[in-house]
Amino acid sequence: xxxxxxxxxxxxxxxxxxxxxxxxxxxxxxxxxxxxxxxxxxxxxxxxxxxxxxxxxxxxxxxxxxxxxxxxxxxxxxxxxxxxxxxxxxxxxxxxxxxxxxxxxxxxxxxxxxxxxxxxxxxxxxxxxxxxxxxxxxxxxxxxxxxxxxxxxxxxxxxxxxxxxxxxxxxxxxxxxxxxxxxxxxxxxxx
Amino acid sequence: xxxxxxxxxxxxxxxxxxxxxxxxxxxxxxxxxxxxxxxxxxxxxxxxxxxxxxxxxxxxxxxxxxxxxxxxxxxxxxxxxxxxxxxxxxxxxxxxxxxxxxxxxxxxxxxxxxxxxxxxxxxxxxxxxxxxxxxxxxxxxxxxxxxxxxxxxxxxxxxxxxxxxxxxxxxxxxxxxxxxxxxxxxxxxxxxxxxxxxxxxxxxxxxxxxxxxxxxxxxxxxxxxxxxxxxxxxxxxxxxxxxxxxxxxxxxxxxxxxxxxxxxxxxxxxxxxxxxxxxxxxxxxxxxxxxxxxxxxxxxxxxxxxxxxxxxxxxxxxxxxxxxxxxxxxxxxxxxxxxxxxxxxxxxxxxxxxxxxxxxxxxxxxxxxxxxxxxxxxxxxxxxxxxxxxxxxxxxxxxxxxxxxxxxxxxxxxxxxxxxxxxxxxxxxxxxxxxxxxxxxxxxxxxxxxxxxxxxxxxxxxxxxxxxxxxxxxxxxxxxxxxxxxxxxxxxxxxxxxxxxxxxxxxxxxxxxxxxxxxxxxxxxxxxxxxx
Numbered sequence: 053x054x055x056x057x058x059x060x061x062x063x064x065x066x067x068x069x070x071x072x073x074x075x076x077x078x079x080x081x082x083x084x085x086x087x088x089x090x091x092x093x094x095x096x097x098x099x100x101x102x103x104x105x106x107x108x109x110x111x112x113x114x115x116x117x118x119x120x121x122x123x124x125x126x127x128x129x130x131x132x133x134x135x136x137x138x139x140x141x142x143x144x145x146x147x148x149x150x151x152x153x154x155x156x157x158x159x160x161x162x163x164x165x166x167x168x169x170x171x172x173x174x175x176x177x178x179x180x181x182x183x184x185x186x187x188x189x190x191x192x193x194x195x196x197x198x199x200x201x202x203x204x205x206x207x208x209x210x211x212x213x214x215x216x217x218x219x220x221x222x223x224x225x226x227x228x229x230x231x232x233x234x235x236x237x238x239x240x241x242x243x
Numbered sequence: 244x245x246x247x248x249x250x251x252x253x254x255x256x257x258x259x260x261x262x263x264x265x266x267x268x269x270x271x272x273x274x275x276x277x278x279x280x281x282x283x284x285x286x287x288x289x290x291x292x293x294x295x296x297x298x299x300x301x302x303x304x305x306x307x308x309x310x311x312x313x314x315x316x317x318x319x320x321x322x323x324x325x326x327x328x329x330x331x332x333x334x335x336x337x338x339x340x341x342x343x344x345x346x347x348x349x350x351x352x353x354x355x356x357x358x359x360x361x362x363x364x365x366x367x368x369x370x371x372x373x374x375x376x377x378x379x380x381x382x383x384x385x386x387x388x389x390x391x392x393x394x395x396x397x398x399x400x401x402x403x404x405x406x407x408x409x410x411x412x413x414x415x416x417x418x419x420x421x422x423x424x425x426x427x428x429x430x431x432x433x434x435x436x437x438x439x440x441x442x443x444x445x446x447x448x449x450x451x452x453x454x455x456x457x458x459x460x461x462x463x464x465x466x467x468x469x470x471x472x473x474x475x476x477x478x479x480x481x482x483x484x485x486x487x488x489x490x491x492x493x494x495x496x497x498x499x500x501x502x503x504x505x506x507x508x509x510x511x512x513x514x515x516x517x518x519x520x521x522x523x524x525x526x527x528x529x530x531x532x533x534x535x536x537x538x539x540x541x542x543x544x545x546x547x548x549x550x551x552x553x554x555x556x557x558x559x560x561x562x563x564x565x566x567x568x569x570x571x572x573x574x575x576x577x578x579x580x581x582x583x584x585x586x587x588x589x590x591x592x593x594x595x596x597x598x599x600x601x602x603x604x605x606x607x608x609x610x611x612x613x614x615x616x617x618x619x620x621x622x623x624x625x626x627x628x629x630x631x632x633x634x635x636x637x638x639x640x641x642x643x644x645x646x647x648x649x650x651x652x653x654x655x656x657x658x659x660x661x662x663x664x665x666x667x668x669x670x671x672x673x674x675x676x677x678x679x680x681x682x683x684x685x686x687x688x689x690x691x692x693x694x695x696x697x698x699x700x701x702x703x704x705x706x707x708x709x710x711x712x713x714x715x716x717x718x719x720x721x722x723x724x725x726x727x728x729x730x731x732x733x734x735x736x737x738x739x740x741x742x743x744x745x746x747x748x749x750x751x752x753x754x755x756x757x758x759x760x761x762x763x764x765x766x767x768x769x770x771x772x773x774x775x
Contacts, residue, residue, distance in 0.1 A: 078605030143288035167594035180611045184322035191440035192451040199438040220392045
């Protein structure tokens with residue numbers, strides 16, 4: 053069985069996901085910026101990290117979703133990816149609202165996977181004003197500037213000998229303690 | 244790529260791994276395997292494994308840590324959630340306990356284990372839980388006084404402390420305002436940090452190194468005292484001396500970057516400590532043909548199920564700015580709702596869990612900066628189970644009890660009430676088919692609704708109790724020292740040994756029990772009994 057980087061999405065699955073992207077997520081932006089290909093590439097990366105059984109379930113489910121569209125009379129034999137957008141949307145909606153848990157859970161699962169890939173895209177993060185990297189860089193610099201002595205002291209403590217048997221001794225005493233404020237908090241909360 | 248500390252070996256070092264520490268042995272049926280030797284083999288490098296490694300190495304034992312995941316240093320951690328999930332989590336973080344509803348759970352698979360990806364909450368085991376373990380499970384030293392020396396030692400090494408006030412984010416400020424107005428007990432969180440910078444990226448690895456996961460605390464300490472850490476090494480089974488019924492080592496494979504197994508290895512030691520977590524530990528023992536005399540191995544899986552709601556405010560909250568879970572509401576702890584809190588969740592993960600799609604989802608997500616994500620932790624009253632497939636993979640099953648489902652609804656009602664009191668305008672619940680709440684009147688309505696379990700979105704990162712510890716081989720899987728009943732030299736040191744769920748974040752309890760077990764192993768070593 054293929055695993056991780058050996059896994060490539062079957063073409064029929066890729067077609068289905070490309071058609072699904074503008075239905076499961078904001079259509080206008082995906083079409084305007086041609087984001088679907090990138091989303092599906094990222095979905096492929098995600099699938100590589102799954103256990104083989106989970107990945108197989110998604111692959112089989114997606115192919116089933118694609119092919120089963122052809123069985124609906126209104127589809128005139130066309131699979132999901134060949135349906136006009138509105139008809140495709142109605143088809144996905146029928147799975148989303150299905151009373152059959154397998155169909156419903158597939159619709160939820162595949163939407164989740166695509167949602168994750170969409171909201172990781174830099175341009176989408178930009179639109180949401182979500183800039184964690186800049187924030188992380190800023191606070192990391194500030195921490196180092198302000199607390200370098202304590203950071204070094206803790207690193208030294210981690211490297212210093214403090215044999216367990218000496219430290220815990222008998223039942224009656226301990227040799228090292230938490231910070232005073234944390235200890236006070238514990239007494240307060242675990243009386 | 245992270246620089247690899249001395250004493251840590253990855254797949255790139257094989258087959259000439261560890262210099263003289265390893266040897267190549269020709270197998271009689273063809274091919275080679277690398278042969279390693281140590282006094283103690285520790286499987287897993289998280290809260291249990293990291294502590295065990297440092298304590299036993301400092302105590303003079305030759306320690307070999309085998310970790311299935313890769314080595315990723317602090318400099319590799321970013322806010323790219325999808326990439327980090329692929330790198331640091333088992334199966335990309337998408338694993339489920341099967342049942343109604345399925346409960347999503349996450350396990351760390353990297354050096355540092357789940358301590359690399361948790362929020363760093365460092366709470367002692369509640370007194371009432373210790374008392375229950377002492378009374379019902381025969382763990383005679385499970386008293387706050389006797390455990391204090393272990394707790395204090397752990398807290399010292401992981402720097403358990405309150406967050407610095409300036410790292411309070413707006414989401415937690417709103418949580419506090421709401422709780423204060425309601426008159427509910429809210430406390431500052433204690434976390435394992437050396438001055439948390441408030442980057443709120445804990446779940447994808449601390450990018451500043453402030454969080455004292457075992458990756459940056461206990462494992463460097465273990466290396467300092469001569470332990471060896473082998474990353475990318477999956478243990479397939481324990482090797483036992485069947486005549487004497489005791490551990491003699493482990494065998495496994497190195498895992499390549501494409502997930503394929505490559506080099507075989509066998510490691511010999513008279514003591515094996517299994518620290519793979521509540522899902523993988525019973526699976527490994529079962530794969531090795533070990534059964535507990537009690538028949539309880541893999542049973543009693545507790546999850547602390549938690550649910551999360553999205554509260555929308557009129558102001559920018561920017562929840563990614565500030566320390567993770569600065570506060571916890573503990574007002575309802577005695578009633579089985581351990582914690583109510585606010586957490587930062589990246590947009591991709593929020594969008595995944597929202598019960599909508601298309602333009603409607605897009606419209607909601609455009610308000611991402613105005614969201615407060617708030618969640619609860621429920622002390623569960625039923626237990627699930629870990630079974631093993633014929634291929635040796637664990638499968639978790641867990642059926643949410645009706646009472647716990649009601650608790651989830653109650654917890655979401657309470658959180659909604661708190662959020663409206665703090666000024667929220669809309670609330671989206673983790674219950675499919677239940678409309679948005681727009682006022683506190685809607686919360687009253689919610690309380691009277693019957694919400695089907697199948698419509699609930701639950702998740703957890705607290706798996707506990709599949710190899711529970713206690714003094715009765717007919718009820719427990721390992722003895723109060725952590726040694727497996729029925730197999731000498733096999734010890735367990737992770738959350739699987741919890742005799743019951745604990746109602747608070749489990750990391751410190753795991754570390755403390757591991758410290759306690761390490762002490763007992765070292766006393767045996769001192770008296771010459773451990774390795775004989």
